[in-house]
Amino acid sequence: MSDADCAPSPTALTARALAHDPSTAQHPDAAQHPDAAQHPGTAPQAEATADPSGVPFTELDPRVLRKQRTSIKWSRFAEDVLPLFVAEMDFTVAPEIRRALIERVDASDIGYVDGPGELAAAFAGFAADRWGWRVPHDRVHVATDVATAVVEALRVGRPRGGRLALATPTYPGFFEMLEEVPFEVVEIPLASEPEPEAGARLDLAAIEREFASEPGIDAFVLCNPHNPHGLVHSPDDLAELARLAAAHDVFVVSDEIHAPLTFSGVAFTPFAPLAAAAGALSVSALSASKGWNLAGAKCAVLVAADGRADELLRGLPPETVTRVSILGLHANTAAFTGARGWLDRAVAQIEANVELLADLVARRLPGVRVVRPRAGYLVWLDFREAGLGSDPYLRILHDARVALNDGSAFGAGGAGHVRINGACAPQTLREAVDRIASILPAAERPAAPAPAPAPPAAPAPTPVPDPEASR
Known part of the structure; x- marks a missing residue:
């Protein structure tokens, strides 16, 4: 979604967390986890081989990245x-995107955007190759980011506002x-699913009841795939949602x-x-922002489902286009065309990380349940039975020194849930689990190594001046 996906605001942090979070308190570095070997289920593409984008995905050190x-x-x-x-990867930028940005800067091409340009064909080609979605180039529009795209689509699609439904829990942004548009938000909880690979699904019966109710629903914002579960909705569920939207004249904006x-x-x-196909009024908002870690390179696409939706998007204010970053537009174009291999390597690493995290949680964090995503690097963790009380987020932040959502x-x-970002090196996840395990009432602790024999006494070394210490 937005460039600060689920990042708590500074005000909220001050009031809720940082007031309880002395910055001087230092958490000791977690010891190497005893199970440091790659998880048996790791995809072969995710081995620690050199990545052309720079540092291998498996060797990124958060202490270095912070600097x-x-x-x-x-x-x-x-x-x-x-x-x-926050939904930012630790992974280094794809070389194809780096080159595209450097070329634009070298050409002093840092002016205003006047439309999607080559991005329309780039996105359409990616959508056709990856999803079989044939997108007419002239139905691709641009906006600053997906958050802006959703809001502006709602402005033109339902200018008088009304009642808007969300399937929750969902992206807090x-x-x-939605405070920017005149809608009353109606939450429709997801239906629970026992399988850990799904965790939940759209509650179509509840959606139908709300759509058919008095005064009904005017718009629905679909999260597809669904954040925070990483839920990939089934074609049947989406087709039924489209049928219901058409039957009850509900405008659907799909955040993809x-x-x-x-x-x-x-x-x-x-x-x-x-x-x-169902005759439902709908537009979709997408970007390379999440897939290629480009949140600061502001650009997203809005795609009209049909001619009727395209007429709405042609009514967007000109500022929707001119506020797009030209560097973001070229970064998105490079991502959808030349950087597909980087994406595949990143997804392979994310899948391996999810397997590792699920294994670590099962062995080290009793009472915690992992909802396995099927898309994305954000993992939903259920802490309701873990013994951390009603606010696991704050306990983990304050006592374990791990910032989650x-x-x-x-x-x-x-x-009772938290969301963790898995787009990092495996050792970072091990350290996070070690830290959280240290505050759980019944967590498994790593076995302490046997003490080494005491070395023979030796003279105290002569201190050597450290030139770095005087800087």
Whole structure:
């Protein structure tokens, strides 16, 4: 979603967490986890081989990254806090994207955007190759980011506002951005599913009741794939949602920003073709932002499901286009065309990390349940039976010095949960689990190594001046 996906605001942090979070407290570095070997289920593509984008994905050190980077992930919390909250990857940028940005800067091409340009064909080609979605180039529009795209689509699609439904728990940014438009938000909880690979699904019976109710629903914001579960909705569920939307004249805006991160062997279904087939009014918002870690390179696409939706998007204010970053537009174009191999390597590493995290949680964090995502690097963890009380987020931040996302911010059904970012080196996840295990009442502790024999006494070494100490 937005460039600060689920990042707590500075005000909220001050009031809720940092007031209880002395920045001077230092958490000791966690010891190497005894199970440091790659998880047996790791995809072969995710082995620690050199990545052409720079540092191998498996060797990224958060202590080094904190010194190099200035984004929210690395600036919001004290240095001893392990940041696994905001939806930013630790992975280094794809070389194809780096080259595209350098070329534009070298050409002093840093002016205003006047339309999608080559991005329309780039996105359409990616959508056709990966999802079988045939997108007419002239139905691709641009906006600053997916959050802006959702809001502006709602402005033109339902200018008088009304009642808007969300399937919750869901991305907290929806609640914030919808304050910009005149809608009453109606939460429709997801239906629980026992399988850990799903965890939940759209509650179509409840959606139908709300759509058919008096005064009904005017708009529905679909999260596809669904954040925070990493849920990839089935074609049947999406087709039924499209049918219900058409029958009850509900405008559907589909946020599909996590779609490029769909796991191997899983089929992502775009909503737009199903909406067009059912006669439902719908637009989709997508970007390379999440898939290629480009949140600061502001650009997203809005795709009309059919001609009727395209007429709406042609009514967007000109500022929707001119506020797009030209560097973001070229970065997105490079991502959808030349950087597909980088994406595949990143997804392979994310899948391996999810397997590792699930294994670590099962062995080290009793009472914690992992909802396995099928797309994206955000993992939903259920701490309700873990013994950390009603606010696991704050306990983990304050006592374990790990920054996650507070599940209560995701709406109905989120309390007692946290969301963790898995787009990092495996050792970072091991350290996070070690830290959290240290505060759980019944967690398994790593076995302490046997003490080494005492060495023979030796003379105290002569101190050597350290030139670095005087800087």
